[in-house]
Amino acid sequence: MKKLNITIFFILGMIISEGVSAQSVTPEVKELQAGKEYNKAQVQTFPDFGYQDANSPELKKIREKYNLDAVAGAGTDVERAKHLLKWFHNEVPHNDDLNIDPLNAISIIDSYREKKQNHGCYPLSIAMNEIFLAMGYKSRSVICFSGHYPDSDGGHVINSVFIPSLKKWIYMDPQDNAYVSDENNNLLSIAEVRERLISGLPLKLNEDANYHHVPTNIKDYLYTFMAKNLYRLICPLQSEFNSQTITSGKTMLYVELLPVGSKDPVIDKFETRVDEKKNVKIINYHTNNSELFWKIPG
Numbered sequence: 001m002k003k004l005n006i007t008i009f010f011i012l013g014m015i016i017s018e019g020v021s022a023q024s025v026t027p028e029v030k031e032l033q034a035g036k037e038y039n040k041a042q043v044q045t046f047p048d049f050g051y052q053d054a055n056s057p058e059l060k061k062i063r064e065k066y067n068l069d070a071v072a073g074a075g076t077d078v079e080r081a082k083h084l085l086k087w088f089h090n091e092v093p094h095n096d097d098l099n100i101d102p103l104n105a106i107s108i109i110d111s112y113r114e115k116k117q118n119h120g121c122y123p124l125s126i127a128m129n130e131i132f133l134a135m136g137y138k139s140r141s142v143i144c145f146s147g148h149y150p151d152s153d154g155g156h157v158i159n160s161v162f163i164p165s166l167k168k169w170i171y172m173d174p175q176d177n178a179y180v181s182d183e184n185n186n187l188l189s190i191a192e193v194r195e196r197l198i199s200g201l202p203l204k205l206n207e208d209a210n211y212h213h214v215p216t217n218i219k220d221y222l223y224t225f226m227a228k229n230l231y232r233l234i235c236p237l238q239s240e241f242n243s244q245t246i247t248s249g250k251t252m253l254y255v256e257l258l259p260v261g262s263k264d265p266v267i268d269k270f271e272t273r274v275d276e277k278k279n280v281k282i283i284n285y286h287t288n289n290s291e292l293f294w295k296i297p298g
Helices: 007-011 027-034 057-065 068-072 077-091 105-115 121-134 190-199 218-229
Strands: 139-145 156-163 168-172 232-236 251-257 270-275 280-287
Touching: 027 190, 027 218, 057 068, 057 105, 057 121, 068 077, 077 105, 077 121, 077 156, 077 168, 105 121, 121 139, 121 156, 139 218, 156 218, 168 190, 190 218
Parallel strands: 251 280
Antiparallel strands: 139 156, 139 232, 156 168, 232 251, 270 280
16 A cells, blocks of 8 residues: 555555564554553543444445345354455455545445456445445444554555454454454454554464455564554444545544544544535544444444
């Protein structure tokens, strides 16, 4: 990437399956370790996250158009999520390009099928999110930035998917068909990946993680690239079809998780920015409370 296309974020302000040893401490990991912890006692200052129902007409269309029931198969909720991830990863490979309009799963998939239109990690995450929602999962796009505020310094966008049988969120990245496990092969959430990078505990990538058919190098991917970009985490407040398409008069809401003492604005306040050219209002809430940010969906 491995530069992030930041159309909207400017407005917002080979060792694949083996875990890297705890001694593999990169400069990016050290920088993440130097940050302060979250404040889990902080009260909630933002609205609850929302997730569109799979029976909505837009999501039903995605499910039927791409025959997602057959793609997911009849396995467990974990297996089905992995199948959906792998299918979409192969369906629309990553290459950075300008974002398309509208920005939703149908336009993203069809533009590649019909025109070989390239897509960066941001559109890939949006489409992946809508695919998960269409199949009944609670899911989010998660925008990951470094601590070099206000410079986005690249960044990455991945997905967080709630797995009912595990009663937890798990990390999934459609760009690399990647998910992360601990030394006992337990799937990890984005929060757990971040915590293990800081504490030096083992991390493993799935064996079929890859970028354009080249196996994903775990040290480059997790201990350098993602370690740099797991400082600021931002999610759209409403996880739904077409939520990230910019239209005149639209208000777009986000919640940003930051460690205590970050350089962003005062945590219990929210930013309101207006793109007058596009007539779009951006509201970005801030929190230091990771438990509220990653609250289990109802």
